[in-house]
Amino acid sequence: MAEATAGDRIDPKVMKVAVALIVGSLAVVFDTTIVSVALQTLSQELHVPISTIQWVSTGYLLALGVSIPLAGWAQSRFGGRRVWMFALAVFLVGSVLCSVAWSAGSLIVFRIVEGLGGGLMLPLFSTLIMQAAAGKALGRTMSIVTLPFVVGPIAGPVIGGVLLNWLDWRWLFWVNVPFCVVGFVLAWRMLDPDTTEARPRFDTLGWLLLSPSLVAFLFGLANSSKGGGFGRTDSFAPLLAGALLLLVFALYSVRRSGDALVDVRLLAHRPLASASASMFLSGAALYGSMALLPLYWQQVRGAHALQAGLLVAPLGLGALLSRPLAGGLSDKFGARWVAFTGFAIVGLSTVPFALATDTTNKWLLMAVLVVRGFGLAAVSIPLQAAAFVGLRRDQIPHAGIITRITQQIGGSFGVAVLAVILDIALRHHTGSATQAAHAFDQAFWWAVGFTALALALSLLLPGRTPMEAPKKPETGKAPQTV
Structure with a gap:
């Protein structure tokens, strides 16, 4: 392959931003995939059926659906670095609480806390990287910054298996703590200070349409994996409701123009x-x-x-x-x-x-x-x-x-x-x-x-x-x- 021209090389400033964000994002990526292999163990350890402990994953997914649409507005209102550090702190608190959970119910609630933080981090990760890259060397930039999202689903089950084989299930969540702490420090030192003076109004109606639609989609898809598949009432009904809400949001967003929570245009x-x-x-x-x-x-x-x-x-x-x-x-x-x-x-x-x-x-x-x-x-x-x-x-x-x-x-x-x-x-x-x-x-x-x-x-x-x-x-x- 021919040597990259100066315009195609990754700016060192972009690499600095990437390093800070990658470390923090590893906590979210590994957490999702590690927990997926532990449901059987959690069911046995917490003395509840699989149908109950499944909410450890489902509740996390639904929390993502609530917070993902907020990332754009939050960045415009408070600045990218502040929102990233806040979301990382929320995820850290959720992880620590999960590690000391005393029942299936408390673990599910604390996983929802994790999901709220992770939902802000996931879209903000790519947004901050792309804004730093300013349209230059996008391929080479993405080859570095998407690493956690490709390797995470593969390495996560291995890490989860090792932890469950030799340690207590609570270590599934303690493993997040070093990534969160180091990621927080790196973000504080390596991301540019927030200088936004924008005070955009929060699109309340848009959020009340979009977030429930995502929650309904994810809930319906999660239930379809049970007996009866998509024919289950708790599968097709949420999917239908999610589709209708998403359609209404799309029509509303087009009319609201640039002030919409997410500009579908x-x-x-x-x-x-x-x-x-x-x-x-x-x-x-x-x-x-x-x-x-x-x-x-x-x-x-x-x-x-x-x-x-x-x-x-x-x-x-x-x-x-x-x-x-x-x-x-x-x-x-x-x-x-x-x-x-x-x-x-x-x-x-x-x-x-x-x-x-x-x-x-x-x-x-x-x-x-x-x-x-x-x-x-x-x-x-x-x-x-x-x-x-x-x-x-x-x-x-x-x-x-x-x-x-x-x-x-x-x-x-x-x-x-x-x-x-x-x-x-x-x-x-x-x-x-x-x-x-x-x-x-x-x-x-x-x-x-x-x-x-x-x-x-x-x-x-x-x-x-x-x-x-x-x-x-x-x-x-x-x-x-x-």
Whole structure:
């Protein structure tokens, strides 16, 4: 690959911002994936059924839906550094409280506190990075800053398995504390002081429409993984309510223009619209498959939790290998063909799992996971960079919220759909590991289907786009469609 020009190199100031934010964000990313492997243990230790302890995850997700839409307004009102440090402090308090929880009910409440802090941090993370980058070297920048979000879902189950194997479950939450404390100090010392003088009015009606719609979507998708799937009243009713509320919010946001909590008119900007749609499907393919892979190793191959986590770990190796290459190629050739190639690699490397049996060579499947991890990182970098192409500084917070919402719902959608597919298939293939393998094959073919749709959508992403100097912020105008 040709050496980067001066304009394509990452500004040292951007790297300073990235380091400060990455350390803090690791607490959120690892916490989500670590807890996902601990539900069975928490159920046993706290003496409650799985249906109750599941709210440790569901309550966290619903809290994200409440706070994610607030990130843009909060940044405009209080400044990015203040909001980031406040959110990190909330997450820290929630983690400490979770570690001393005395019952399932208290743990669920404290996880909601964590979710409120994490929901502010997730969109703010990409917003602050993109504003610091000012449209330069977006691919190389995203190759660094998206690292936690690619490696986290892979390393989290391994860390969770290790902690549960040798330590008490409370260490699942104590592990967050060093990231929060160091991240807070780094943010205080390395992020630019807040200088905002804006005092935007809070869009109360917009929040009362958008947040409940996200909560309803996430609640309905979480319930669909139970018996009955999407046919359950507590699944389809919230999904329908969420869709109606989201439609009303979209109509309201268009009329309210630049004063809306989230400016949905930005979806007329083709790079953001195509990247958001692709992020939805990539979230479904990534998180849906990540839910299937440990289960395959456990239910079909007889691995315990720690072994399953280690068997999935090659995904992380592949992701690390592709990141520098994908970032440079995105800057050089644009997002379209890098993402297309990445989705093709992900799809092709999922096929062996859709053909796997209970005796397929483990080393072969682990090698395939390295390739799949390579493709996943090659997808995430250009999508994250493309979403912000051509946007003004004041539009970036809105774009950050839109992309975070599409990823969050896409991931929950993928997990829900594949869980329903797997549940139905397992009912028809019972009695042996061989039959269970056939059930997993069907679910993995659906994951291939998600990837194929994303492959087609990636052709709508922008190609190589010369980056201009950031324009002076304007008000009330949507960007021109590219």
